[in-house]
Amino acid sequence: MEIKVNEQTQKFHLATTExxxxxxxxxxxxGKYKFCAIPIGKNINISEVTTGVKVINVPITIDIFTQTSTKEDAMKFxxxxxxxxxxxxxxAENIDILIEDAKKSIVESFGEIPQPEDVDTDWIFADISDVKH
Structure with missing residues (x-):
């Protein structure tokens, strides 16, 4: 399967019990499946985009922290x-059915999941930032 990473930072929505x-x-x-990678605490949460359902947590180790110190390195990771x-x-068996079943259940509970939105975070990696604290 082909793997593509979107360099544009986005706001995604994750499904929780609340x-x-x-x-x-x-x-x-x-391939045809879309996921998001969101750092949360000491992990990178990997969730399926159309449902917001978590697939896996990737612990942020010191090695991963150093591998992702620049945007370019983060994209490689x-x-x-x-x-x-x-x-x-x-x-996984029947991944398409699992995603569709999860989507139906989540939509019944919480309504349609909001679409991802682009977010500007390039200032974080800039040498000099115009953002005032």
């Missing part, structure tokens, strides 16, 4: 995350 919560991260497309997700997809 409803949707948003998080900021990057989109990862694995997201490809590795996509490869992890690809392995999960290849082992």
């Amino acid at each position: 409803g949707y919560v948003h998080g900021i991260g990057h989109g990862i497309q694995v 997201m490809v590795k995350v996509g490869e992890m997700v690809e392995r999960i997809i290849s082992k």
Whole structure:
């Protein structure tokens, strides 16, 4: 499966027991499936975009922290995350049915999931920022 990482930071919505919560991260497309990678605490939450359902948490180790110190390096790491997700997809049976069932259940509980929105975070990696604290 082809893996594509969206360099544009986006706001995604994750499904929780309390409803949707948003998080900021990057989109990862694995074949026809879309996922988001959102740092939350000491993990990177990988969720399916159309449902907001978590697929896996990737612990942020010191090694991963240093591998993602620049935007370019972070994008390379997201490809590795996509490869992890690809392995999960290849082992899952009836992934399309699982996604559709999850979507129906979540829509019944919380309504339609909001679409991802672009977010500007380039100032974080800038040498000099115009953002005042």
